[in-house]
Amino acid sequence: MRLFAASLHTETNTFAPIPTDLESFADTYYRPGTHPDHPTTTASALLVVARRRARSDGFTLIEGTVTGAHPAGTTSRQAYETLRDEILAQLRAALPVEAVALGLHGAMVAHGYDDCEGDLLAHAREIVGPRVTIGATLDPHCHMTPTMLAAADVLICYKENSHTDFIERAGELVTLLLRTARGEIRPVSSVWDCRMIDLFMTSREPMRGFVDRISALEGKDGVLSISVVHGFSGADVPHLGTKMLVATDNRKAHGDMLAEKLGRELYGLRGKCFTELLTPDQGLDRALATPGAPVVLADCLDNPGGGLAGDSTTILHRMLARGITDAVVGALWDPMAVRFCHGAGEGARLWLRFGGKAAPTSGVPVDAEVEVTKVVKGATQNFASSVVSIGDAAAIRVSGIDVVLESTRAQTFDPSLFRNLGIEPADRKIVVVKSYGHFRAGFAPIAKDILYIDAGGPYPSDIRNVSYARIPRPIWPIDPDPHGLGL
Numbered sequence: 043m044r045l046f047a048a049s050l051h052t053e054t055n056t057f058a059p060i061p062t063d064l065e066s067f068a069d070t071y072y073r074p075g076t077h078p079d080h081p082t083t084t085a086s087a088l089l090v091v092a093r094r095r096a097r098s099d100g101f102t103l104i105e106g107t108v109t110g111a112h113p114a115g116t117t118s119r120q121a122y123e124t125l126r127d128e129i130l131a132q133l134r135a136a137l138p139v140e141a142v143a144l145g146l147h148g149a150m151v152a153h154g155y156d157d158c159e160g161d162l163l164a165h166a167r168e169i170v171g172p173r174v175t176i177g178a179t180l181d182p183h184c185h186m187t188p189t190m191l192a193a194a195d196v197l198i199c200y201k202e203n204s205h206t207d208f209i210e211r212a213g214e215l216v217t218l219l220l221r222t223a224r225g226e227i228r229p230v231s232s233v234w235d236c237r238m239i240d241l242f243m244t245s246r247e248p249m250r251g252f253v254d255r256i257s258a259l260e261g262k263d264g265v266l267s268i269s270v271v272h273g274f275s276g277a278d279v280p281h282l283g284t285k286m287l288v289a290t291d292n293r294k295a296h297g298d299m300l301a302e303k304l305g306r307e308l309y310g311l312r313g314k315c316f317t318e319l320l321t322p323d324q325g326l327d328r329a330l331a332t333p334g335a336p337v338v339l340a341d342c343l344d345n346p347g348g349g350l351a352g353d354s355t356t357i358l359h360r361m362l363a364r365g366i367t368d369a370v371v372g373a374l375w376d377p378m379a380v381r382f383c384h385g386a387g388e389g390a391r392l393w394l395r396f397g398g399k400a401a402p403t404s405g406v407p408v409d410a411e412v413e414v415t416k417v418v419k420g421a422t423q424n425f426a427s428s429v430v431s432i433g434d435a436a437a438i439r440v441s442g443i444d445v446v447l448e449s450t451r452a453q454t455f456d457p458s459l460f461r462n463l464g465i466e467p468a469d470r471k472i473v474v475v476k477s478y479g480h481f482r483a484g485f486a487p488i489a490k491d492i493l494y495i496d497a498g499g500p501y502p503s504d505i506r507n508v509s510y511a512r513i514p515r516p517i518w519p520i521d522p523d524p525h526g527l528g529l
């Protein structure tokens with residue numbers, strides 16, 4: 043038994059101002075056989091798991107390239123085609139294989155390609171032919187396209203939002219691919235389009251119960267896997283939207299019925315699965331009034347994990363204006379300010395301009411005398427079992443607030459981002475993070491409360507204000523009744 047595994051991973055926000063080019067993949071780029079034994083992206087977990095399973099299950103793993111770029115704007119044609127062709131050449135050289143496992147995102151868009159993953163999977167299918175089994179792990183914030191479904195035998199999305207289950211899902215995919223290759227099962231996919239754009243927090247009801255219920259259905263009545271495709275609203279593409287995906291062991295009619303039943307149930311939960319957004323001052327007021335510490339404020343619309351810059355200073359300016367101290371903010375993306383801090387060195391005091399540079403919606407930079415408290419070359423943070431680069435980084439203190447500056451644009455996953463820069467966030471009253479959901483698993487154990495802030499962008503907080511031109515219609519909430527239920 044020979045299984046080929048590779049990974050290509052980025053999430054494209056077609057509204058974001060920062061282009062994704064080949065250089066954007068340089069930080070997380072591993073030639074075959076050189077990837078470490080821990081995941082470096084959620085998608086790379088597939089290769090790490092496949093390695094373990096090759097040893098325990100006794101199959102031969104042929105490794106391809108593993109690479110990922112932090113979410114940003116549309117990928118250049120050259121970057122996508124270069125990485126695609128590299129992986130496809132490796133697959134060709136690996137033949138014959140019985141199975142192909144790809145760790146993907148599912149919302150990668152390149153110039154000339156609305157559906158990079160569909161294109162990659164279709165090319166892989168062309169190379170291996172109809173008999174070889176192909177599967178992929180996907181981020182729930184993907185666009186589940188007909189091309190992807192036609193080319194792959196089995197697709198599995200992470201169930202948790204903040205994607206902390208990437209190891210389990212990778213393990214499931216490897217198991218299903220091996221069973222398919224041995225002729226034990228024949229996976230078929232059923233999809234139901236909920237015709238909606240929405241956000242889903244799986245850490246609280248009603249979504250927690252929904253995810254637990256679909257998990258309990260797996261392994262019964264021929265159901266192999268069930269995924270909620272959340273969809274990704276930051277892309278103007280023809281296959282955007284929330285969908286239910288059910289993989290059965292050749293029980294298409296049952297899968298279709300179940301996908302529709304669960305999809306209609308999910309449609310009934312629309313608008314109820316996220317949380318209220320506060321203004322910066324409302325958030326700060328509530329944090330200060332909360333007994334105990336820390337209170338975590340998520341600057342959730344400036345989330346590098348959604349392709350945005352992560353350098354908005356709006357909340358920090360309010361904290362400085364209000365004289366708030368005993369707080370940490372991080373990470374702000376500002377490679378130039380990081381460079382200046384490294385040049386000045388630890389312990390130095392200097393006048394620094396930082397943040398607020400990528401776009402008008404990032405606010406204005408902070409100009410202040412700061413103390414450089416720590417500088418780290420090649421800093422990292424943890425995300426579940428993966429180690430994520432934030433590039434060279436610096437910690438500065440400004441008017442009693444500690445700020446972490448990073449040079450590689452990454453969302454705030456985990457308290458280790460601060461700790462690796464010498465700051466203990468659990469000891470502070472207020473912790474401001476740049477993330478929309480992935481921070482939650484890491485910060486919840488230390489947080490007295492978690493609040494979500496709408497600091498005015500850069501991304502619109504109301505889907506109805508996004509200037510889409512190419513998404514499928516009708517779709518809720520732009521169209522109030524897409525299923526014609528007469529509501």
Ligand SMILES: [Zn+2]
Pocket residue numbers: 181182183205
């Ligand atoms: Zn995601």
